[in-house]
Amino acid sequence: xxxxxxxxxxxxxxxxxxxxxDIINPAERQIVVLSAVSGTTNxxxxxxxxxxxxxxxxxxxxxxxxxxxxxxxxxxxIQTPEFYNQAKEVIDYHFKLLSGFANDLFTPxxxxxxxxxxxxxxxxLYHIYLKEIGVPSVLLPALEFMKTDEDNEPIVDHIxxxxxxxxxxxxxxxxxxxxxxICRNSFGEIDNLRRGGSDYTASLIGAGIRxxxxxxxxxxxxxxxxxxxIVKGTKPIAQLSFDEAAELAYFGAKILHPQSVFPxxxxxxxxxxxNTMDPKAEGTLITNTSEKDKIKSxxxxxxxxxxxxxxxxMLLAHGFLRRVFEVFERYRxxxxxxxxxxxxxxxxxxxxxxxxxITKELAAFGTVDIDVNHTIICVxxxxxxxxxxxxxxxLEAIKHIPLRMISYGxxxxxxxxxxxxxxKVEALRSLHNRLF
Numbered sequence: 564x565x566x567x568x569x570x571x572x573x574x575x576x577x578x579x580x581x582x583x584x585d586i587i588n589p590a591e592r593q594i595v596v597l598s599a600v601s602g603t604t605n606x607x608x609x610x611x612x613x614x615x616x617x618x619x620x621x622x623x624x625x626x627x628x629x630x631x632x633x634x635x636x637x638x639x640x641i642q643t644p645e646f647y648n649q650a651k652e653v654i655d656y657h658f659k660l661l662s663g664f665a666n667d668l669f670t671p672x673x674x675x676x677x678x679x680x681x682x683x684x685x686x687x688l689y690h691i692y693l694k695e696i697g698v699p700s701v702l703l704p705a706l707e708f709m710k711t712d713e714d715n716e717p718i719v720d721h722i723x724x725x726x727x728x729x730x731x732x733x734x735x736x737x738x739x740x741x742x743x744x745i746c747r748n749s750f751g752e753i754d755n756l757r758r759g760g761s762d763y764t765a766s767l768i769g770a771g772i773r774x775x776x777x778x779x780x781x782x783x784x785x786x787x788x789x790x791x792x793i794v795k796g797t798k799p800i801a802q803l804s805f806d807e808a809a810e811l812a813y814f815g816a817k818i819l820h821p822q823s824v825f826p827x828x829x830x831x832x833x834x835x836x837x838n839t840m841d842p843k844a845e846g847t848l849i850t851n852t853s854e855k856d857k858i859k860s861x862x863x864x865x866x867x868x869x870x871x872x873x874x875x876x877m878l879l880a881h882g883f884l885r886r887v888f889e890v891f892e893r894y895r896x897x898x899x900x901x902x903x904x905x906x907x908x909x910x911x912x913x914x915x916x917x918x919x920x921i922t923k924e925l926a927a928f929g930t931v932d933i934d935v936n937h938t939i940i941c942v943x944x945x946x947x948x949x950x951x952x953x954x955x956x957x958l959e960a961i962k963h964i965p966l967r968m969i970s971y972g973x974x975x976x977x978x979x980x981x982x983x984x985x986x987k988v989e990a991l992r993s994l995h996n997r998l999f
């Protein structure tokens with residue numbers, strides 16, 4: 564069984580929903596994971612923010628605007644009165660729920676329920692459309708099998724235990740539809756896998772049922788060797804290893820959710836990145852295999868803050884780095900890059916929520932300098948310890964650009980550079996011209 568995930572742009576209009584059957588083969592047993600219709604999640608987030616702020620009038624206006632959008636949507640999607648009425652009932656139900664929050668105490672728990680409505684709408688409406696055109700399908704509620712633990716980590720065994728019986732109930736059915744992104748947390752409340760989480764859902768389902776392949780369908784033909792919005796002449800990468808794909812996703816390649824490859828990697832399930840707008844394009848295949856002697860791609864991650872701690876006490880001080888890391892652990896703030904010397908340590912973060920508190924605690928160790936508005940450039944390829952010349956090619960390409968940090972050797976696949984964000988475009992283009 565294959566798992567196919569379609570993002571918001573792939574279901575962003577009735578015409579796009581109609582075209583999905585050019586890709587989905589109803590005769591082949593598969594699970595189709597759908598995101599919310601493009602723009603819907605942003606609208607729902609705005610509705611939730613209005614409710615949280617106590618602005619019920621604004622929330623009501625936003626709910627009305629979104630409902631009008633969906634009523635126009637189903638007029639194009641559905642052609643026959645019987646199934647149009649079913650779709651209209653679905654819309655009325657979900658938007659009555661959204662409007663009803665004006666009468667209740669609204670907390671972050673209700674906010675998660677609001678945001679979940681997008682995937683519930685897209686999957687139910689697509690299921691109704693398939694019924695109208697005579698394509699048998701089963702709607703699988705993700706909230707019945709997708710769950711996270713106390714650390715908000717998805718539980719693959721839970722997916723296996725609860726999804727497998729749902730599939731076994733329908734041995735003669737080939738096509739199953741379910742929601743991306745949404746889940747239940749350890750308290751049983753409706754929650755989500757954070758933005759971009761539909762990719763994660765597909766990978767988790769693939770892991771849970773040990774599928775033969777996971778396909779991520781978006782609006783671009785695979786992962787490119789640089790940012791096509793900035794650099795001309797980029798090309799899709801035919802093949803990546805899971806580790807290479809994870810590095811690129813984490814450091815800015817928007818096509819893939821950073822965590823989404825890990826469940827598939829654990830169970831050695833191939834992942835394909837494909838283009839809904841050009842289904843014949845080969846896209847990118849992600850497996851355990853890595854091509855040797857090759858630089859694959861470049862990605863960039865913005866809004867990086869660099870922190871440098873200088874202290875003569877660091878020299879030969881046992882446990883110094885542990886105490887530094889414990890500061891970030893207390894504030895649940897991840898570190899992206901790190902370099903050290905005998906008298907100091909430099910590192911980067913992308914979450915500055917607790918920067919003030921972190922800086923205050925770090926000052927106990929020595930002098931703390933903060934640099935904002937930086938970008939990490941990540942070059943991914945074969946950088947194993949036995950290789951020579953590749954790092955030199957990277958640095959030669961940007962010898963005219965000042966660098967704040969260099970991180971090399973942390974993995975066999977990644978050389979990372981920290982520079983001012985104003986230098987990002989020049990760095991990406993210079994690297995592309997020299998490496999590709």
